[in-house]
Amino acid sequence: MWKLKTDKCVLRSWLCLSPSLLIIGLIIVFPMIYTAYISLTNMNIYNWFDFEIIGLVNYGRALLVFDSGFLHALSVTFLWTAANMILQLVIAFVMASLLNVGKLRLRRVYKTILMFPWAMPGYVSILLWRNGMFNSQFGLLNQWLDRLGFDPVRWLADDVTAFISCLAVNLWLALPFMIMIIDGALQSVDKSYYESALIDGAGWFDRSVKLTIPAIRPIIGPAVIITLFTTFKQFDVIYLLTQQVGAKTGANIHTVLTYTYETAFVTSNYGYSSAISMCIFALLMGLTLLVKTKQRRRNA
């Protein structure tokens, strides 16, 4: 009798899960398997409908993409990811802490305003920044510089200023998510801990380092990992700000994805491009496992 009930429960659970599993299967798992399959074929415009399996040939060629240019792009990607994560966490923590100051008025208004960048389509935001802020002739930044008597700066032309500009735009786009997560985490911390800490004479810094951060770490951990990988495989911010066809700015900053796009994906050789995608996928999986293992060790 009990077994029958358990079986029914299991069946119902699977039934409830099946639409989600089916959708995940269709939009995530199937494209991955299909990409892996295409990577083993000679699918390109010359063999578009009559492509054949050619084994690991594309993988051999894909390794040639991992040249000095790719290694440079990889190092830029690591720098990009690290800079973004550090700045996002610090700024979001400070902003979320300020939003949780006891007697703050209009708290909800501030929170709503802070969510605006997240609500706007990324493509629109990036182009607005490009033309509205960074344009050397019409951009707001140069209008200010002009008023202050300085020469105009081509923000997106030089590698360093372009990198910083891309960083600023990405922070603008990504901070709302991180602020929201940290804000939620802060509200889950028991207030009595702070009362005890205050009685013990702990200042804001001590409370943050010794109480708040350890308390919220398990909650924000998954969000940090998600953001870490989203940032690592970022394409749109750097591409649209500096590399867009017809609107290149002169900066030569490439992440792994923008570099492989320019060196492989433009060729319409789907077998070859799929092999590169699978290599990048393997690289990301390796990094995920590394982070997970480190996290598990730390928790243990």
Added chain:
Amino acid sequence: MKRKIIAGFMAFLLLAVLAACDSAGTTPSVPDAPDAPDAVELIIWHDKEDAVAAELQAELDKLNPEIIVSLEKKHGLTEALKMSGNDPRAAPDMYFFAHDKLGVYAEMGLLAPVTDFVDAVTLDGFLPMTISAATYKGEVYQLPIYFETLLFMYNRAFMSDEDVPATTEDLYAYMQEVTKDGFYGFLEQHSEAYFSAGWIHGFGGEMISSDGVPQLNSEKTIAALNYHLKFVRLMIGESDYATTNTLFREGMAASTIGGPWLVPAVREAGIDLGLSEMPVVNETGLPLAPFSGVQGLHVLKVAADNADKNAAIGKVLNQLCNTDIGVSMAQASGSAPAFEECYELDTVQGDDMVMLMRKVAEDAVPMPSIPEMDVMWNAVNNMLVDVNMRRVDVEEAANKAQARAEELIAAMR
């Protein structure tokens, strides 16, 4: 009870997802019922402005009720064709687009030659440049309707008709004279391959040969890049469409090179716009020769192979081989008709821009339609950025771009 409702809802969702998958694969491409019992229905994909599509539709409606043609505006047309171009259930019968992708689709086996439907005498009535653009490996794959190319444009508030530079050195002298304090004598998208092609052709160079070999480090290309650089130094650093055209529209640049698509916006901004032929390069005696793009109708092989549709496709194509549609579509798009007889009409002869475009098109180079050109844009743009924006040595940048172009072409196979 609540659980049963949730389980029921989930089962419904699952069925809905499965049903959606099924219907997506079997939706017929011609949803409407025919007007006549034995009418043939044809679908044409396009990505054109509403005014252009309306003219095309009005002309093809003349075939109704025997043939019913539906125009479908398709965003991302080129990729959609790659995905579904040989699927009779999903592919259109024809598509209306520029000629520069026809090599790719011909190699993919998606296209049928239009010579299967239109006789050689009729095709002789089109401007040779347009037929040349529509031809790939000896087969004509497009019925040309109109074409566009870049023109020299100037603001009469700053540059009188008499002052229009006849040569590039005249242009340079003018730029030196008037460019200052945020005002520019001449502006163009200097680091964009489509716009810089005119300079390379003006030196007798080319981006890629007709047999698919990149020509980026040829003597002529290098000479063109070196010469162009002194003009670039008198232009704004940015090379994008928005910045360049906004400066011209706002009266902050005296002249530019632009396509017919720019004209309505410039006139709307209240600029007294002058149009002229391209300046001649002093060193070579050749005018700057921009790319030209020919817009026209292509026939999908899956439709041509369909016995029920074959004859109707022929009628559609032949319906478009007349002066009326040539003129009306060219006027709607601000471009020049491909059908030669159109130029004998008073309406066309009275249109300065169209007549000028035809004249410029005599020197213009049809965008190469070979598949290898797909990767050349990327290689040439990077080379131009290196030379014009990053101040890399011209020869070094050209050699690097040549090597990159060769790698990309090799990677296509």
